[in-house]
Amino acid sequence: MSIDVRVPTTGNAGEDAVIVDWNVRVGDQVSAGEVLVTLETAKSTIEVEAPEAGEVLRVLFDSGDEVPEHEVLAIIGAAGELPAEGDAGPTAAPTAPAADAADPGATAPAEPTPAVVETARADRHRASPRARLLAERNGIDLSTVTGSGPGGRIIVPDVLSAKRATAPAATAAPEAAPVAPPRDAEVAAAAAPRDAEFQLVPVRGARKVTAQRMHASLAGTAQVTLTRYADATAMLSYVKRLRTVTEAQGLPKINVNDVLLFATAKAVAKHPEANSVFDWDGIRQYRQVHLGFAVDTGQALLVPVIPNADALSISGVAAAAAASIEKARSGKLGTAEMEGGTFTVSNLGSLGVHWFTPVLNTPQSCILGVGAAHQSHPDAPSLLPLSLTFDHRALDGAAAAKALASIAEAIETVDVLSAF
Incomplete structure (x- = not known):
């Protein structure tokens, strides 16, 4: 069976x-x-x-x-x-029916040979299920289609090409219709898109889900973004000293992003209105910070969550982040490890971005965007761009501004904050 x-x-x-x-x-x-x-x-x-x-x-x-x-x-x-065909369940092998007793000359059809x-x-x-369905809907005979898939298999683009090739020619324009000058015709022809000029990337899987969620986030919330700088001079010096000590003693590495996550969690814990999830039945303001952070896997953007991040040390945050990043990039990050977040951080500083507008990871009410630290001249402080997007339904602009100020302060004093 x-x-x-x-x-x-x-x-x-x-x-x-x-x-x-x-x-x-x-x-x-x-x-x-x-x-x-x-x-x-x-x-x-x-x-x-x-x-x-x-x-x-x-x-x-x-x-x-x-x-x-x-x-x-x-x-x-x-x-x-x-x-x-068309039956997902078991089907008995065909058997030859008995010859009709009233017709001694009748013979049973032979069983199909292995060939x-x-x-x-x-x-x-020889054709993918979606290509077969598309061909049936458009009346296209698959025997006339050349497949470009693996092993010559017919795929959806092949059927679309066949459909275009068999489309009736456009009706000629009436004689009285004005004819564009040759130069205009050349410009129009040059401006017309050609299939050879682009690659069609299917919207599916992780890309499709991300697109749906981002669209739903923007369409279903009242998003506002506030920006400000944090003086990152002390933080960068602190991370440099941490790196020197951990390498010398063979301890796990701690990087700038780890310290940023630690400082953010500590600051957000003081602002429950920013550490919240909006619902029309009531806004849930959380006592602990379950911190999400964006990870680019090269295939998709994933957001693992560090539970109770505000209660962890810098080394604890670093260890949790490193484990989540490894799982995300190896495709082993479980669904449960991306659920329950109350606040999210998206850091594009390593890509040289200064300011950007992060999109809410709904139903959360806030997301922090972090840019690249930079100096206006060699003796100037290192300024770190911060962009806080918040849902105006869950908190007002003043509350969001205070939360952002606390985050900036935590970043500026993280070397002292880590002692407590």
Whole structure:
């Protein structure tokens, strides 16, 4: 009996996953626990294992396809067992019906040979499921389409190209219509976009979820951003001394971002109105700071959370941050490790950015953007740009300004603050 291999729970109900890579092909023999396929969600990568040993009877999606949560990815069963097309469940192998008793000359159809079965299997998989659906909706015969996917497989862009090629020519303009001068026509032709001039990047997986959340954040909140400088001279000197001592004694490294997270958590703890989550039923102002911080993995922007960050030492914050960054970049950061945040920090200083407007990580009410420290001349103090975006529904501008001032002060005195 065949078994469906499905997309596991991704952590967010209804969230799609993107297929990164298949480790098996149709016809392969697999053992229980063997990794069949790797998926990517908005927050992590997932390895899907074979629930038991058997033959891979069907692979329903291609690498790069976006697949809903709990959708069937593949089917495993006994060798030679062939589920019917469009049926995710088991289907008995075809058997020859008995000859009609009233017609002694009737003969039963022969069972398909292995070669015929393999050809049928190949025909079903010569186009991705989404490409087949698009072709059916547009009346395009896939036998006339040349595939550009792996192994010549037909993918969605191939069907779109075929659709454009078969589109009827535009109706000629009436004779009385004015004709643009040649120069204008040349300019118009030069301005017209051409497929060869751009690369189409699908909006899916982590990028799709991030886009949806950012759009929802801006559309559903009253966001305002305040900016100011903090004098980072003492902090940078303190980090330099910390680096010297930790390297000399073989201790874990502590960097500028670790110290910034520590100072921010200490300051935000004094301003519960900024350490809050907005809801129409009431604004939840938290007593502890569960600090989120943005991590660019190269594939997606993730925001791990350091629970009770305001109660940790600098070394404690540094250790928690380092562990979260490692997990995020290796695709092992769990959903639970990105939930429950009450305040978020986004640091773009290492990229040379000074000022920017961070977007709220809803439902949180505040997010701090940190830019690159810089000096106007060699003897001037090192100024650190701070941008605090807040939800005006949860707190007023004066309260946000006071919270930002406390953060700046904590940064300026972090070498003393760390002693308490």
